Amino acid sequence: MTVNAKGMFVDTTLCTGCKACQVACKQWNELPMEDEAAVRGHTAFTGDSYDNTGRLSATNWRHVKFVEQISEDRADARWLMMSDSCKHCEQAGCLEVCPTGALYRTQYGSVDIHQDVCIGCRYCVGACPFGVIEYNGRTGRVNKCILCQDRLEAGEGTACAKSCPTASLTYGKVDDLKAIAAARVKELHAQGKTDAYVYGWDLGNKGVITQGPNKGQAVADMEVVGGLNVFYLLLDKPSVYGLPSAPQLPQRNMAPSAGVALISAAVLGVTGLAAFRRRRMESASAARSS
Amino acid sequence: MPITNYVLEPGWANWIVTLEMFIAGVAAGIFFFMALANIAGNAEDRDVAGRLGFLPGPLVVLAALLLTLDLGQPLRFLNLLFTSPFATERSGPLMFNPNSPMNYGTDILVVFGLFCILPFFDAFRHVGRRSSLPETVHRLSHNGLYNAVGGLFALATGAYSGVLINTTNQPVWADTYVVGGLYVVFSALSGFAVAGIVADRARARSTAGAVRTGLMAIAVVAGVMVAIFVGNLVALGSAQPLIGALTALTAPIFWVGVVGLAILYPIVVIATGPRLRVAQVSASGLAVVGTVVLIGVLAFRWSLLHSALAAVAR
Numbered sequence: 001m002t003v004n005a006k007g008m009f010v011d012t013t014l015c016t017g018c019k020a021c022q023v024a025c026k027q028w029n030e031l032p033m034e035d036e037a038a039v040r041g042h043t044a045f046t047g048d049s050y051d052n053t054g055r056l057s058a059t060n061w062r063h064v065k066f067v068e069q070i071s072e073d074r075a076d077a078r079w080l081m082m083s084d085s086c087k088h089c090e091q092a093g094c095l096e097v098c099p100t101g102a103l104y105r106t107q108y109g110s111v112d113i114h115q116d117v118c119i120g121c122r123y124c125v126g127a128c129p130f131g132v133i134e135y136n137g138r139t140g141r142v143n144k145c146i147l148c149q150d151r152l153e154a155g156e157g158t159a160c161a162k163s164c165p166t167a168s169l170t171y172g173k174v175d176d177l178k179a180i181a182a183a184r185v186k187e188l189h190a191q192g193k194t195d196a197y198v199y200g201w202d203l204g205n206k207g208v209i210t211q212g213p214n215k216g217q218a219v220a221d222m223e224v225v226g227g228l229n230v231f232y233l234l235l236d237k238p239s240v241y242g243l244p245s246a247p248q249l250p251q252r253n254m255a256p257s258a259g260v261a262l263i264s265a266a267v268l269g270v271t272g273l274a275a276f277r278r279r280r281m282e283s284a285s286a287a288r289s290s
Numbered sequence: 291m292p293i294t295n296y297v298l299e300p301g302w303a304n305w306i307v308t309l310e311m312f313i314a315g316v317a318a319g320i321f322f323f324m325a326l327a328n329i330a331g332n333a334e335d336r337d338v339a340g341r342l343g344f345l346p347g348p349l350v351v352l353a354a355l356l357l358t359l360d361l362g363q364p365l366r367f368l369n370l371l372f373t374s375p376f377a378t379e380r381s382g383p384l385m386f387n388p389n390s391p392m393n394y395g396t397d398i399l400v401v402f403g404l405f406c407i408l409p410f411f412d413a414f415r416h417v418g419r420r421s422s423l424p425e426t427v428h429r430l431s432h433n434g435l436y437n438a439v440g441g442l443f444a445l446a447t448g449a450y451s452g453v454l455i456n457t458t459n460q461p462v463w464a465d466t467y468v469v470g471g472l473y474v475v476f477s478a479l480s481g482f483a484v485a486g487i488v489a490d491r492a493r494a495r496s497t498a499g500a501v502r503t504g505l506m507a508i509a510v511v512a513g514v515m516v517a518i519f520v521g522n523l524v525a526l527g528s529a530q531p532l533i534g535a536l537t538a539l540t541a542p543i544f545w546v547g548v549v550g551l552a553i554l555y556p557i558v559v560i561a562t563g564p565r566l567r568v569a570q571v572s573a574s575g576l577a578v579v580g581t582v583v584l585i586g587v588l589a590f591r592w593s594l595l596h597s598a599l600a601a602v603a604r
């Protein structure tokens with residue numbers, strides 16, 4: 001893990017869905033409104049929920065998810081809200097495959113983009129297991145949350161965390177944030193909210209979901225892709241929040257795929273040579289018989 | 291485990307990328323055929339290989355142009371080869387990320403492009419144009435070692451974009467390990483298809499015999515690879531976008547184009563045609579087979595690239 005990494009702890013139990021973080025991010029980073037023409041096929045507003053942007057994108061670096069869990073008889077209902085962004089993964093799929101060095105690890109352990117270097121190849125887009133980084137049709141390059149690199153260099157915290165009125169987003173040293181998260185999970189478990197667990201780091205918590213369609217199922221802290229510098233306290237399965245339960249690094253396939261290609265190439269070489277050899281033998285026998 | 295659908299589609303499923311991969315694959319396949327003909331062929335094969343020399347170089351240039359067109363700004367391409375002065379975390383003048391098949395691919399494409407230069411100039415001699423180029427050009431472009439090494443780079447060029455899309459988190463593309471293998475086999479198939487057309491035009495009956503045998507054998511290898519690929523996807527439960535979504539274009543193009551035109555058509559036509567004796571080869575038939583196979587290989591590129599798009603439901 002990066003020494004003294006900075007990040008954010010996202011306590012979803014405290015989120016009220018006010019979207020102050022979304023607005024702060026837009027404002028600080030001067031992000032324009034989503035443009036359907038520039039960003040393929042995405043509508044500017046969903047219109048079907050309080051969730052107005054639907055997902056993260058090149059111009060929505062933070063997104064407040066609204067998960068509405070209402071039972072069929074409407075007797076049991078809860079809203080899960082989660083303020084989402086780039087996770088600044090310790091092993092970042094986007095950074096791992098970037099062929100130009102545009103994506104890089106900052107001194108704070110976050111993952112930033114040199115816009116001058118990015119060539120818009122979109123390899124990182126297909127490699128991020130969380131669907132975070134996106135191609136920006138306006139600039140021909142990619143964009144995502146950069147953990148407010150400019151603010152961090154000026155000794156400030158992130159704009160989104162600063163604007164959060166409920167402390168659902170807390171900025172700080174990842175080691176300190178882990179201690180805060182561990183204490184918060186214990187506090188919730190003591191209150192009977194045994195659903196609480198940490199997504200991003202394994203701090204040793206285990207629990208059982210108490211509400212919703214997955215009621216009764218076991219949950220436990222999970223460390224993914226070497227740890228997430230922006231990590232979450234969740235109350236339900238990761239998939240409920242649109243998070244993968246086992247995100248993987250893209251390069252896991254590279255050596256096996258190259259190996260299969262090598263074997264295929266060898267088979268082709270033998271097959272091709274055999275085709276010429278067979279023809280030569282047929283020519284010889286044709287010449288003999290004539 | 292299949293890829294979970296939380297990823298974004300990178301926007302590679304478009305005609306520019308499809309054509310770029312198709313053209314680079316055809317160039318690689320042609321060179322592969324030329325290498326075999328120069329190493330194991332007779333004088334007629336070497337002459338057909340010489341005529342084919344016109345194609346790989348310009349096709350590689352065309353593929354590179356399509357790549358830069360897709361990126362939007364031509365000079366950006368250089369950041370793949372040389373370390374940008376703004377990429378301050380990277381050291382050394384050459385850009386290379388060992389985890390990125392795109393870096394391997396760019397370097398391989400450049401070296402392969404260099405190997406295509408000599409055969410391009412030598413090709414003038416084979417079509418009867420007087421060439422003022424030294425005899426060394428002719429000798430080298432038919433040299434066994436030159437062709438063996440160039441052939442290896444051709445195969446690597448054919449494989450790399452498959453390894454590249456395998457090395458992502460996209461559904462279908464990254465669900466198996468065989469896409470690189472598939473790509474190189476279809477690249478070779480397209481090379482033999484073009485060789486068939488050229489042998490036909492040149493009335494090279496003996497070469498046509500070798501092309502027929504090779505084309506059929508490679509189509510069988512392609513069929514086995516596709517069966518492994520699809521079987522793997524079915525076992526993982528992620529085959530639907532490629533083979534089952536019949537109302538979308540991807541699955542029909544896969545069945546008709548890839549399975550039908552690229553694999554079954556050459557096998558059936560060549561197997562049921564006249565017995566493979568050199569004197570009985572119908573040269574004109576091979577041009578048709580070659581053209582149909584090329585359409586099938588284009589369908590392969592298209593359906594593979596679009597299979598991930600069909601699977602990413604956003």
Ligand code: SF4
Nearest residue numbers: 086087089093094128
């Ligand atoms: S969440 Fe995606 S974009 Fe962010 S660092 Fe991880 S892999 Fe990269």
Ligand code: SF4
Nearest residue numbers: 098118119121122124
């Ligand atoms: S789009 Fe830009 S940041 Fe992403 S992999 Fe390509 S060069 Fe790197």
Ligand code: SF4
Nearest residue numbers: 025145147148158160
């Ligand atoms: S850390 Fe900064 S860039 Fe990232 S979501 Fe928050 S405000 Fe936006």
